[in-house]
Amino acid sequence: MQNVFGHIHAHFRDELTLHKIADIACMNEASFCRYFKKNTGRTLTEYVNDLRINHACQLLLETTNPIAEIAEDVGFNSFTNFNRCFTTRKKVSPRTFRKVVI
Template structure:
């Protein structure tokens, strides 16, 4: 199938989607970020602090104090403006950093675990498996292009 035919098929799919009455909402009604300047400023300060400290023991009250909010208020604020909890956000940062280190360095999985902010290898392995769908060592092999058997 040539390029023009693929484009035509793609446009037909878009037309079908546009005309369809069947759909499923992908975000909750509570997820409606504020885009006013004060909210953006607060989110920027919070995100900068999180990114600067996610490899350390960072907790919600720490970040809440950075933006002068109570813990509960900041928790609701963060979820409303990111669509995810503080903990999920930090875990994603840690796992993302671990993926980069696994694919680009020869550090051991244990060293990477501690470097990205985990204090327990079992918790790191569980979180990694839950977010990535494979163990850190299997991920490393796959990221480096080595053949990985399904039961590795």
């Protein structure tokens, strides 16, 4: 699993497919999903989105880059999806997060 986590952390900004990650783990997709959830408590998508959101938080605090640019930089291909995921995980929108924390 070290290879899996290494790959995820190195490429979380890129499009990560279940097929590719399962191949790295030398497992079929269904087995990998069960194994990953059992060991992390999260699905692969939840895990990757958490990495992306955490990195977005860092960029929101450290830069003045537009939020849409940050969303793209951290690997979200949809600004709407980024806002939804961010708000769900942080209980506040990215814009509010930036204003309140700074």
